[in-house]
Amino acid sequence: MANARIHNALFALLVGLVLGITAWSLLQRSGPPRLPAIPELAPPAAKAPSRIERMIESGELSREPALFWGPEAPPPEGGGD
Amino acid sequence: MSTKTVRCELCFRFCRLRPGERGDCRVRYNLDGELVSLVYGRPCAVHVDPIEKKPLYHFLPGSRSFSIATAGCNGHCVFCQNWEISQANPEDVRSEEMPPAEVVRGAKRTGSKSISYTYTDPNIFYEYACDTSKIARGEGIKNVMVTAGLLNEKPLRRLAKYADAANVDLKGDAEFYRKYVMAELAPVQDYIRIALEEGMHLELTHLIVPTLNDSREDTERLIGWVLANCGPDVPLHFSRFFPMYKLANLYPTPIETLYDAARAAMRMGMRYVYVGNVPSSEFQNTRCPGCGETVVVRRGYQRPDVKLVDGRCPKCSHRIPGVWR
16 A cells, blocks of 8 residues: 555656656747857958968069059949939 | 959050959959059060061061060960960969069170060060160160050050060951950050050061951951051061961961962052061062162071161162161
């Protein structure tokens, strides 16, 4: 008789545990979808020089200022029609 | 649009370049908002050639010309004879350091009377050609531009202060330029007119490519333009095409086609007509238009026999245009 009560109590405890975990799990899934964590960014590094720029740096290509050129004017603000 | 975008104003293309971009010529580069030449003082070809090879037949005949080129070109001829350097990026072509003063020293050391800016096109190594020409002029060495003539007026007038002579390729009509040079005819015609205005000694070369610009109408139209805009005294060279680059499957120009073109030019009134890239051409000597006397005898690239006396025919004293000494 006593064994049966202990058995029932253990069974109830087990069922309660399973129901509790399930409920907790369902609660965790509710609400807005969560985004994956953003990894911490490294501080911005200087742009890697291109092959041409490396060759200019080493003197294999020249960097003589050219003649006959000008800055390209930016487009007018407000745009046209 | 980035404020570091620049516009190159050297040739008709007016390339707009953002930082890190280069022009159609491959050698003018936007380095963080500043346009730079990648090839200044870095020739990839240095040779000593007879001046007749340029070809210039009325300019210091029999002399040597110290000849330099860098990689790149602002024309893209499908028949280019020097495509391995003209259609290459400068970083992919072996070059050597040779600042302007050293080029002039090289010319003097080799007994060259001139420096030729050639093989590719001096227009794209403009700053290098200008600075070298200026030093050369001071040392009594002449400057020769061998060019396709794709240069805007302002830079050309600046260069003309130091350029003594030019051989300009006149390759065909407007359609030919669009299809086979990826360029335009009008800037070349302007170059020719300005070169004459500026007093440069000018000779023209027309490469005849079989099936592309070898019809009688093509040739006569070109000769007509030369006569109307340059006059009959500008030496005109018809040059033979050999299979090359993207036209490697085409046959060489038949010699008779070249001779026909030369005869047509003479018939139309041109006085100094030559046929090049042909051994023992019957159109390689200079004849006096006054009396028919042969006044310069040429044998390929050997030293020619110049019979002129002070630039005049020894028989009838007709003045033959050119720079003879």
